């Protein structure tokens with residue numbers, strides 16, 4: 001562990017986290033004892049083949065699920081013994097989720113979609129909510145698409161709205177599950193450019209993917225296999241996604 | 255989530271699916287409209303019956319032969335022949351609280367003029383009957399005491415008879431001879447029209463003649479079918495009943511232990527009986543309509559359950575960005591309440607329209623305010639009650655499974 005890292009804040013700490021699923025008489029061990037710390041400002045990719053436990057792990061990190069055993073401490077708060085409603089509040093204040101299939105509300109404008117998490121935080125007035133949503137949309141480069149409805153946008157734009165929605169509550173950590181999984185190569189790189197920029201601006205990002213190429217653009221790579229960590233390495237040679245995007249063949253006009 | 259936000263979200267969801275919402279409201283709309291119209295007609299009829307009865311004079315008392323039959327005892331026919339001319343005369347002489355008195359003998363039959371005829375009822379009365387029932391003689395005059403003494407074959411007729419027999423209700427038939435059950439009567443007066451009463455009876459289809467004439471020449475009986483009395487004032491009605499009872503008991507030579515062989519009803523009492531009857535009918539109708547509201551509530555629940563399933567992904571998303579179970583359940587509860595309240599609102603509108611329509615076709619109808627308030631309360635309750643199960647279903651979803659739902 002590098003010297004520089006030690007005095008940085010720990011955002012996420014997993015202590016021997018296990019998660020079993022009962023399927024009939026069988027028990028599926030989706031996570032078989034996972035431990036790691038993630039520090040503020042890291043951009044971590046979690047990789048592994050299908051069924052290796054990536055989504056299960058991310059659900060733990062996102063407080064959507066609780067470990068069968070072990071402890072999970074998010075931003076100093078132990079999560080395992082929390083009630084359902086307490087975890088909901090925790091998600092609302094500390095987590096930003098980006099899903100593979102965007103999950104925007106249909107027939108709803110970009111701003112309204114981004115406002116959604118703040119609707120569940122009574123500290124925000126309608127005005128503050130809108131202002132925060134506009135700011136988040138500007139941060140992902142959609143300042144000119146505020147009132148577009150979800151069905152009037154391309155996949156890349158929808159994913160940007162989803163990222164803005166994940167950022168709007170100023171979360172401790174941004175969690176993305178296969179966030180580029182539904183996008184073409186070019187748009188995927190655009191998304192990586194955006195994530196790298198957010199990383200530079202100080203955001204902590206955990207990016208789950210089954211695509212090993214993406215690992216080159218993050219600061220740390222965790223490799224899962226069979227519910228266990230096989231590899232956890234710092235990436236000292238981070239590739240610049242913007243440069244990679246520029247090298248891609250020019251987009252075809254149709 | 256704050257209440258304002260909950261409402262905002264619910265309204266948006268409702269507007270996103272207008273046709274479905276309207277369909278699920280339909281039951282409520284019809285149910286509420288039915289309740290409102292039923293209550294309006296019930297209330298309206300009651301009010302107009304009251305008005306009509308009090309127009310006849312709230313100090314009206316009616317003496318009928320026979321003991322009080324409300325106990326349900328069947329009487330032999332002679333018990334119905336207890337009111338005689340002597341009774342009438344005693345009342346006229348002795349009753350100080352009776353302003354007007356008129357004995358009554360009636361008979362129904364055909365009245366003929368030339369080739370035309372019609373069915374009617376002839377009322378044998380004293381001249382004071384005009385004052386008791388507030389009849390106005392429009393043309394000619396009422397028969398006189400002299401006519402009564404001589405059992406003269408004279409009569410006053412209602413407008414319907416004039417129209418039926420002479421082809422024109424404004425025809426002046428004073429002086430004409432008409433025949434009732436082949437007895438010739440000279441028309442001496444024509445009554446001002448009273449129109450139909452609440453039971454749909456044509457009050458103008460009457461002939462009024464001296465009671466002596468009807469008793470001797472038509473009914474051939476020595477007893478009355480009743481005696482109508484006007485008490486001096488409404489307040490004195492009860493005292494007047496006591497006085498009349500005493501007079502009749504004396505005149506019938508009843509002993510202490512004998513029951514009355516006559517019954518005296520006041521208009522007041524009749525009004526109350528009418529009201530209770532109307533209330534019962536109204537309650538039955540309203541209960542029937544209320545059941546349709548129950549069915550409507552089940553309809554809302556059904557649609558809400560479908561809606562919850564359809565929006566599983568949305569529910570998962572909301573939960574993953576921080577909605578608690580109770581935020582989700584409130585969202586769906588409020589949606590159900592808004593649907594049922596809007597349905598209630600449209601139903602009240604429709605009810606008003608229906609009530610207006612009913613009064614246009616002659617049914618007395620007036621929407622009581624409390625029925626509107628009741629409808630809204632019931633609708634809110636229906637929304638809460640039938641929204642509860644779908645809301646709970648939504649709130650109990652697992653966010654991970656919900657967000658993966660396709």
Ligand SMILES: Nc1ncnc2c1ncn2[C@@H]1O[C@H](COP(=O)(O)OP(=O)(O)O)[C@@H](O)[C@H]1O
Nearest residue numbers: 021023028030049050051052053054055056057
């Ligand atoms: N809710 C569940 N019930 C039963 N088994 C599950 C459940 N969720 C995940 N699993 C199992 O746990 C293992 C890891 O799954 P997952 O975390 O989805 O993998 P990945 O996202 O890496 O493809 C798989 O064997 C999967 O079948």
Ligand SMILES: [Mg+2]
Nearest residue numbers: 051054055056
């Ligand atoms: Mg997965």
